[in-house]
Amino acid sequence: MRARFKRLLFLVHRxxxxxxxxxxAMWFVSGVVMMYVGYPKLTDAERLRHLPPLAAEAPLLSPQQALARAAVDAPLKELRLAAASGGRSAYFATPKAKGSATVAIDAMGGTRLPATDRARALASAAAFAAPGAGLRYLDVIAEDAFTHSRALDAHRPLHRVEVDDASKTMLYISGRTGEVVRDATRSERLWNYAGAWIHWLYPFRGNIFDSYWSDIVNWLSIAGIAMALSGTVVGIMRWRFVxxxxxxxRTPYQGFMRWHHIGGLLFALTTITWIFSGLMSMNPWRVFDTDAAxxxxQALEGGAPSLAASVAAPSALLAAAGGSVRELRWTxxxxRVVVQAFAAGGKPVLLDGATAQxxxxxxxxxxxxxxxxxxxSVPRFAMQSVYDLYYYNRDAHTMTGGSAKPLPVLRVEFDDPQASWVYLDPYTGAVVGRSDRGKRSSRWLFAMLHSWDWLPLLERRxxxxxxxxxxSxxxxxxxxxxxxxGWRRLGKKLRGSGVPRTIRLP
Structure with missing residues (x-):
């Protein structure tokens, strides 16, 4: 029985x-690349830096006027004003209804902007790029190697424009609103083929395998765990401790087998940990879902009037905010209706949407x-002034980085079945994070084990x-x-079976 079990372990591992x-091998190498070059993304901070300033002297309509002329009367989840569509000022209104598309409205005429065409895509790219940079319009795509993110679904199809700068930046422009929604330099694109694109098995995305991508990743990870565990047991069994x-x-092997035996014993634990945590990143079979409410x-909104009721003129808001405002955002x-005036960096200026004060x-x-x-009930409020295990900031290029994580932050701990925590920015009143028992488990089993993003370690780079x-x-x-x-073993099997390894043409 023991001999049969031992043989089974050998066969499984082999x-x-x-x-x-x-x-x-691919996962180890590409993981090192991802430490320094992430999958392309356009963070909010980067987007604001590239937006042209809003002109206070321009005859811009108030939100109430613009939304009325465009016949947008649905409750809104988001309302923004920026010179982000073809380089001209436009309102971007997103209805609350699930699945509703963002409506782009000309901020001076109040007309709905049509679907983005080549001319508007080029104009948006020109406003985003450095002054005088050459542009080359490429095409319209549904999805490519650098736009697999589901966050871009609301903007498809995407126009691609290449900027003739030192980085050969590729810009992706929304086919619906005309905004630049992603940028990727040539260096990012090239390194991604050796990094995130191959690490996340994205060759299986955007083709006939797309619907099976999650299953492919999950089952490859499970098979990898089985291989590593069986190899660890075999390695220990074959090692002479006495x-x-x-x-x-201490090992019976020579050559590559010797290196593999010793290397396997030394790095088995980290290998199993990384493959397991990679599986956990997929939230397989929804193991981290908690059905949280x-x-x-409306509790934070306080029964405020609709965003469409904001009557303060943008010129008054811009004058009150001062500086070079890139975007106005109504919440x-x-x-009350509050307007956040964003410059190229730093905290937004908060203004009253009715009085511009x-x-x-x-x-x-x-x-x-x-x-x-x-x-x-809420047994505990905590004003948090430093990052901790569950609320922390990572570099923008990393998988979990790029989103705003302001400090100080108010942590509200609820006594509900999911043990929910909600993080609020006390300056803007915005929810900037939410955690529950499932997400905190994911934090340990994925982020901690896979990226080792433990603050005492990250702070000691x-x-x-x-x-x-x-x-790695x-x-x-x-x-x-x-x-x-494995190649040598396969070759022996093929020779033993009489199957030729090469075919000679006559």
Whole structure:
């Protein structure tokens, strides 16, 4: 029985290794690339830096006027004003109804902007790029290697424009609103083929395998865990801890087999950890879902009038904000319409949407409203002034980086079945994060184990870099030796079966 089990372990590890060692080597190498070059994205901070300033002297309509002329009367989830569509000022209104598309409205005439054409795509690219940069219109696409993100679905099809700058930046322009929604330099694009694109198995996206992509990733990860676990058991069984083999070593193998045996024992734990945490990144079979109740946004809004009721003229708002304002954003907080005026960087200026006067939110009222965001009592409020294990910031290029994580932040802890936490920016009153039992489990089993984004380690770079690169090199060596061993074993099997390895043409 023991001999049969031992043989089964050998066979499982051997033949899974023939198939999977190439994937393992690819994952280790591409993981190192992703430490420094992430999948292309356009962060909000980057987008604001590239937007042209809004002209205070321009005859811009108020939101009430623009929405009335464009016949947009549905409750709005978001309303923005920016010179982001063809380089001219436009309102971008997103209805609350699920699946509703954003409507772009000319801020001076009040007419709905049509679907983006080549001319408007080029104009948007010109406004985004450096002054005088040459532009080359390429085509219209539904999706390509750098636009697999589901966040872009509302903007498809996408126009592609290449900027003739030193970076050969590729801009992707929304086919619906005319906004630049993604940028990717030539360096990012090239490195991504050796990084995120191959690491996330994106060759299976955007083609006949697209609907099976999640299953492919999940089952390859499960098979990888089985291969690594079986190899670890075999490696321990074949290692002589007390009495060495006749060759004087602790391992019976020579050459590549020796390197693979030793490397496997040294790096087995980190390999299993990374493959398992990669599987957890997919939230397989919804294991982290908790059926948490949706946030009751009206608790923060306080019964405020609709965004369409904002009558303050943009010229007055821009004058009150001062500086070079790139975007005005209307929200509802504490029973009033609040306008956030964004410059190229830093915090937005808060203005009253009716009077254009500067305002400051009431902290006590914000806590009272926050306690009603979810059912259940609130045993604890915490004003957090530093990042911690669950609320932290990563570099913009990383998978979990790029979104705003302001400090200080108010953490509201609910006594509900999901043990929910809600993070509020006390300055703007916006929800900037939400966590529950499932997400905190995902934090440990995915982000912590996969990226090692533990603050004491991240704050001591390049220690984090050196550690992850060393472990990745060790894993890659183990995988490459496995490829050589597997190839040789496959060759022997083919020769033994009489199947020719090459075909000679007459």
């Amino acid at each position: 033949w899974l290794g023939v198939i999977l060692c190439a994937f393992f 009495r060495p083999y006749r060759n004087g070593g 949706p946030l009751q946004a 509802r907080v504490q029973g 500067p305002l400051q939110l009431d902290p006590a009222a914000l806590r009272t409203a926050a306690a009603q965001l979810l059912p259940g 390049p220690l984090w870099d050196m550690l992850l690169i060393f472990l 090199i060790g894993g890659a060596v183990m995988s490459i030796t496995g490829i050589v061993i």
